[in-house]
Amino acid sequence: MSVSAEEIKGLQKKAWDIRRTIVETTFTCGGSHIGGSLSQTDVLVALYYKYLNVDPKRPDWEDRDRFILSKGHGGIGWASVLGDKGYFDKALLKDFNKTGSPFGMHLDALKVKGCDASTGSLGHGLAIATGLALGARLRNKSFRTYVMMGDGELCEGTVWEAAILACHHRLDNLTAFVDRNGLMIDGPTESITTLEPLDRKFQAFGWETLVIDGHDFAAIGNAIEKAWTIKGRPTVIICNTVKGRCVEMMENVPEWHYGGLNSDLRDKALACIDAHYTKLLG
Amino acid sequence: MAEGMTWTVTDGDKLTQAEIYGEVLSQLGDTYPDLIALTADLATSTKIGRFGKKYPERFINVGIAENSLFGMAAGLAMAGLRPVVSTFAVFTSLRSAEQVRTDICYQNLNVKIISTHAGISFGQAGSTHHCTEDLAVMRSFANMTVIAPADGFETGNALVAALEWPGPVYMRIGRGFEPPVYKDQNYPFAIGRAITMRDGRDVTLIGCGVGVLQAMRAAEVLQAQGLSARVLNMHTIKPIDREAVISAVKETRRIVTIEDHNVYGGLGTAVAEVIVESGKACAFRKLGVPDCFSIVGYPEDLYHHYGFDSDGIVATVGELMRLEIEEDEDWEDEV
Numbered sequence A: 001m002s003v004s005a006e007e008i009k010g011l012q013k014k015a016w017d018i019r020r021t022i023v024e025t026t027f028t029c030g031g032s033h034i035g036g037s038l039s040q041t042d043v044l045v046a047l048y049y050k051y052l053n054v055d056p057k058r059p060d061w062e063d064r065d066r067f068i069l070s071k072g073h074g075g076i077g078w079a080s081v082l083g084d085k086g087y088f089d090k091a092l093l094k095d096f097n098k099t100g101s102p103f104g105m106h107l108d109a110l111k112v113k114g115c116d117a118s119t120g121s122l123g124h125g126l127a128i129a130t131g132l133a134l135g136a137r138l139r140n141k142s143f144r145t146y147v148m149m150g151d152g153e154l155c156e157g158t159v160w161e162a163a164i165l166a167c168h169h170r171l172d173n174l175t176a177f178v179d180r181n182g183l184m185i186d187g188p189t190e191s192i193t194t195l196e197p198l199d200r201k202f203q204a205f206g207w208e209t210l211v212i213d214g215h216d217f218a219a220i221g222n223a224i225e226k227a228w229t230i231k232g233r234p235t236v237i238i239c240n241t242v243k244g245r246c247v248e249m250m251e252n253v254p255e256w257h258y259g260g261l262n263s264d265l266r267d268k269a270l271a272c273i274d275a276h277y278t279k280l281l282g
Numbered sequence B: 001m002a003e004g005m006t007w008t009v010t011d012g013d014k015l016t017q018a019e020i021y022g023e024v025l026s027q028l029g030d031t032y033p034d035l036i037a038l039t040a041d042l043a044t045s046t047k048i049g050r051f052g053k054k055y056p057e058r059f060i061n062v063g064i065a066e067n068s069l070f071g072m073a074a075g076l077a078m079a080g081l082r083p084v085v086s087t088f089a090v091f092t093s094l095r096s097a098e099q100v101r102t103d104i105c106y107q108n109l110n111v112k113i114i115s116t117h118a119g120i121s122f123g124q125a126g127s128t129h130h131c132t133e134d135l136a137v138m139r140s141f142a143n144m145t146v147i148a149p150a151d152g153f154e155t156g157n158a159l160v161a162a163l164e165w166p167g168p169v170y171m172r173i174g175r176g177f178e179p180p181v182y183k184d185q186n187y188p189f190a191i192g193r194a195i196t197m198r199d200g201r202d203v204t205l206i207g208c209g210v211g212v213l214q215a216m217r218a219a220e221v222l223q224a225q226g227l228s229a230r231v232l233n234m235h236t237i238k239p240i241d242r243e244a245v246i247s248a249v250k251e252t253r254r255i256v257t258i259e260d261h262n263v264y265g266g267l268g269t270a271v272a273e274v275i276v277e278s279g280k281a282c283a284f285r286k287l288g289v290p291d292c293f294s295i296v297g298y299p300e301d302l303y304h305h306y307g308f309d310s311d312g313i314v315a316t317v318g319e320l321m322r323l324e325i326e327e328d329e330d331w332e333d334e335v
């Protein structure tokens, strides 16, 4: 299949919209996990606008592909995509974080259509995804399960327990992404707990392991498609990304893990995003 | 307070509980050369990082790995150090409950745990980050002492006391930005001893954590209605101050508990146990989160929504005042 030049343009335009929504919603809601929401965006856009076999009109359709945002604090970025896809009225995002709203920082699967699992406590998603993928096989279902983890999240032991299990059960219907932006809250992953060599760790756990530029739609597409061809084992796609991607003042700055925006900062952030895509799309 | 263990904060009334905690901990570093601070990628959020800035060689950030955080704290204590550990309450008491119970409590190790973002004080984050179960869980661990300080000043006092208290201690604080109930740190604080914040005859409001502030506000409103409410700050949930509860039963015959926690298993349950075991009759209500996963929102809105702010307390007291309570001066005829 692979991604055509024209499709790439379309995905970039979507990513532009989504990044703008993240910034605007961060402004209205008072504060968000904006850094990681911006780093994960391109993978989410590739999945939701090209690859996932889902139908926003039937969020509970049993044969849909599943996506779990294991780094649940990226919920504002995920909701920005789900709203744009039409799972719910996008205008509802103005109530993000407000009292009684269905949207808190971490999405609640019982309240937000399209959210396949309630996440937010790190280190849970891969095991849930492993169960879903195994369940699909046991029920003769052909849907695929996708899960995205943060790189800091990989410190959790449960990630590696699930990694062993997914391999043991030969779950080739499971694709995991790592949003490898190099940062957790308190600083760089490598200065807090060394993760490298990350690819060799996943390989040693039996996973098909791909390392890509997580902001390059051609690379994202090729990796997702490559995973479909792998038999007998799960695939992990380690996506090298930039935390705060497209907003210069936030890029690679640990303090922008979580933050609020006043109207000046919002305008500055939007201008940055617009400049990035205007240059890219000509 | 042990010799030489003093602390100061400026503008303490403007600081959060966590900020005062981080500040006081960093001031105790020289008093306890064996103190070692640990966190799991929440140095900034829990404020334990202030200690780390001052004493980097006595600070360990394990990354996002809470189970190993508490396991390592146990090992460090076994090696003769004095670990102080901070992460969010939900991760301490639920994810790592077994490490806390088996590695720390079972071996009765000298580990002090200060957990932040307890209750529904991190309102907008949703239930993955709320913790309305920690008092119930921690209270059920043998050897564990459980404290929920009322404000920042009390957090400082409780930390100092905890460091001198033998064995494991669990302390929970909110994320809250509420005003303090104390004007400064200068009042007698002792683990296990409730503090009478104001005396009263008609009803006793027993609070912990942010519940104390709500109770104080309610007592003001009740006074204007001609009701005299006693307010007890039950900062220590375990061991609970039985005498203070029994006196409240005898002297006011009506008790309302207030906590930012599920109404099952926490302060209210602990107080109820004392009341029932006393054999004395008492009108009683527990206020807190009514056994549900909370809606999302600002903490003050949520406290109101679930009826454990001042309005909810006043309404509940009104209900209790309408109950027929047999006046009984002679307690001897009761079991």
Ligand SMILES: Cc1ncc(C[n+]2csc(CCOP(=O)(O)OP(=O)(O)O)c2C)c(N)n1
Residues within 6 Å of the ligand: A033, A035, A036, A037, A039, A071, A073, A120, A121, A122, A123, A149, A150, A151, A152, A153, A154, A179, A181, A183, A184, A185, A243, A257, B040, B041, B042, B064, B066, B091
């Ligand atoms: C079990 C658990 N521990 C701690 C946290 C608090 N927390 C939220 S986000 C975060 C850092 C996540 O870093 P990473 O996984 O790298 O995500 P990203 O950089 O993409 O934001 C932490 C520690 C949590 N949500 N869950």
Ligand SMILES: [Mg+2]
Residues within 6 Å of the ligand: A150, A151, A152, A179, A180, A181, A182, A183, A184
């Ligand atoms: Mg990261």
